[in-house]
Amino acid sequence: LPSDQFVYLGFLPRQKNARRKFLRARANESRTLIAFEAPHRVRAALDDIGATLGNRQICLAREMTKMFEEFFRGTVEDARAHCAQHAPRGEFTLVIGEMKTESGKQKAKSAEDWTEVKVRATVKRLIARGRSRTDAVKQVARASGRERRAVYKLVVSH
DSSP: OOOSSEEEEEEOOSSHHHHHHHHHTTTTOOSEEEEEEOGGGHHHHHHHHHHHHOSOEEEEEESTTSTTOEEEEEEHHHHHHHHHHSOOOSOEEEEEOOOBOTTSSBOOSSGGGOOHHHHHHHHHHHHHTTOOHHHHHHHHHHHHTOOHHHHHHHHHTO
């Protein structure tokens, strides 16, 4: 993950709604995000990161500088699967990559880059990958700068 520029977030908010609002406010951040999380909240934090920021690249750094230091690198979905198999223990630092498009380029900054065809195709692709229609619409709305209702109308009208 790029480390030349990053944003330190501190500890993520404890409550789900506050955490999601906090993360949504940083969805368009082009720099790497770094946050701390307690072991008993790591799974919920990963769920919220996936729901608000999408399936970005992430590194779970556990017990940094200590005897049981461990790093897991992959996507948010990969990290969720890892935590389902290995109970989170110890202190965690979450290093979250910037938003990327399907082509691997940094996310488009303007709504003009998001044609109606691209909006529909992206929602369809996210649903095919297992996202609910609601989550896919929300993610595309955030990424494209369009209103959620407008994205939903495009998806159901075609």
